[in-house]
Amino acid sequence: MIDIDRLLHEVGARRDSLVELTRELVAIPTLNPPGGNYLDICQLLRKRFERSGFEVELHRASGSPGDSDRFPRWNIVARRDGAHPGPCVHFNGHTDVVAVGRDWTRDPFAGEIIDGRIYGRGTCDMKGGLAAAIVAAETFVQLVPDFRGAVEISATADEETGGYGGVAWLAENGWFNSERVQHVIIPEPLNKDRICLGHRGVWWAEIETRGRIAHGSMPFLGDCAVRHMGAVLHAFETDLFPALAKKSTAMPVVPVGARQSTLNINAIHGGEPEQEVDFDGLPAPCVPDRCRMVIDRRFLFEESLTEVKTEISDILGRLRRERPGFDYALRDVFEVLPVMADEDAPVVTTVSDAIHRVLGRKPEFVVSPGTYDQKHIDRIGRMKNCIAYGPGILDLAHQPDEWIGIDDMVDSARIMSVSLAALLSNGRE
Ligand SMILES: [Zn+2]
Numbered sequence: 001m002i003d004i005d006r007l008l009h010e011v012g013a014r015r016d017s018l019v020e021l022t023r024e025l026v027a028i029p030t031l032n033p034p035g036g037n038y039l040d041i042c043q044l045l046r047k048r049f050e051r052s053g054f055e056v057e058l059h060r061a062s063g064s065p066g067d068s069d070r071f072p073r074w075n076i077v078a079r080r081d082g083a084h085p086g087p088c089v090h091f092n093g094h095t096d097v098v099a100v101g102r103d104w105t106r107d108p109f110a111g112e113i114i115d116g117r118i119y120g121r122g123t124c125d126m127k128g129g130l131a132a133a134i135v136a137a138e139t140f141v142q143l144v145p146d147f148r149g150a151v152e153i154s155a156t157a158d159e160e161t162g163g164y165g166g167v168a169w170l171a172e173n174g175w176f177n178s179e180r181v182q183h184v185i186i187p188e189p190l191n192k193d194r195i196c197l198g199h200r201g202v203w204w205a206e207i208e209t210r211g212r213i214a215h216g217s218m219p220f221l222g223d224c225a226v227r228h229m230g231a232v233l234h235a236f237e238t239d240l241f242p243a244l245a246k247k248s249t250a251m252p253v254v255p256v257g258a259r260q261s262t263l264n265i266n267a268i269h270g271g272e273p274e275q276e277v278d279f280d281g282l283p284a285p286c287v288p289d290r291c292r293m294v295i296d297r298r299f300l301f302e303e304s305l306t307e308v309k310t311e312i313s314d315i316l317g318r319l320r321r322e323r324p325g326f327d328y329a330l331r332d333v334f335e336v337l338p339v340m341a342d343e344d345a346p347v348v349t350t351v352s353d354a355i356h357r358v359l360g361r362k363p364e365f366v367v368s369p370g371t372y373d374q375k376h377i378d379r380i381g382r383m384k385n386c387i388a389y390g391p392g393i394l395d396l397a398h399q400p401d402e403w404i405g406i407d408d409m410v411d412s413a414r415i416m417s418v419s420l421a422a423l424l425s426n427g428r429e
Pocket residue numbers: 094125126159188189372
């Protein structure tokens with residue numbers, strides 16, 4: 001049998017290596033958009049994986065959204081086969097980070113260590129989690145070379161902008177399917193004692209109201225598209241928002257405010273384009289003939305996408321019947337169905353037992369309000385045995401002075417290595 005105590009001790013002994021790897025990853029500014037330096041980060045990882053005896057492949061998601069010769073979408077997949085046939089456990093981490101933003105008091109790419117924390121953009125979301133998975137896998141394959149099955153780690157592009165140049169591309173090209181991969185763990189920052197089973201669904205759409213342009217001094221000669229949009233907003237306030245607040249879910253979404261259906265108005269614009277910053281003249285007086293609004297509807301396992309869309313088209317249809325001159329167009333922008341692994345899926349019970357073993361308590365099962373790359377593994381790869389589990393405090397993601405706790409990374413790496421031992425032990429060591 002695998003000596004679990006020794007495995008836990010060995011992961012702890014690699015604490016410095018884990019910190020160093022995290023800092024090296026953070027030092028490469030893989031800001032997305034535009035999605036820069038993906039090749040650099042893949043090359044860094046390639047060297048690391050090759051030293052640890054993994055087979056490595058780099059793949060560019062040519063032709064994916066955002067891919068160009070200036071900003072190519074590079075991904076890396078590393079694999080180490082065991083001594084016997086068995087399942088493949090795959091860890092997937094995204095390499096891109098969001099914009100730095102304002103209000104930092106630390107260098108966002110220096111990986112400063114202060115009081116047991118590493119600071120920097122992407123430490124928490126999710127270079128620290130990726131580093132923890134790598135150290136967990138390295139330790140496991142070195143201590144248990146006789147394991148069965150395979151360990152794979154992918155580091156992928158573009159999660160922050162939908163994952164089309166990363167996990168979606170790998171899934172479309174056969175990397176994620178239940179023939180070759182059986183268990184997937186995505187080390188997103190969900191806190192070291194929580195297992196994220198999935199996420200709510202998304203529908204983004206653009207609503208355009210139409211009017212007729214005229215001189216602003218004689219608005220009665222035109223038809224104001226912004227006023228028509230006002231009627232849409234009024235109907236949202238009186239009918240839609242109260243109805244959404246009544247829809248609740250059995251999904252354990254955190255924060256609990258997201259356990260109902262939600263709608264955000266991402267943007268609204270009507271009339272002349274907003275003026276360039278260097279133009280200081282007056283606007284021209286015109287009745288707006290177009291107004292556009294982008295809505296961001298997040299929906300629940302209990303709702304269908306058809307129902308979600310019908311709520312909106314019903315409101316627009318009613319306005320067309322009842323409001324003189326009302327005309328509109330409705331355009332889909334983006335849609336993702338909700339996904340959720342079963343609580344008794346093998347990867348869930350395995351990681352749950354490992355959390356119990358390492359931290360001495362049972363994990364909390366949660367669901368994310370927003371989506372992440374699990375959507376592509378579920379929908380394109382048709383794999384349900386997938387979770388997000390990793391170190392880092394979710395609320396710190398995308399914030400100024402983002403950090404990750406070093407102890408949390410070590411604990412999470414221990415939990416991942418114990419999970420590997422449980423899934424890939426051949427029972428004879
Ligand atoms: Zn992330």
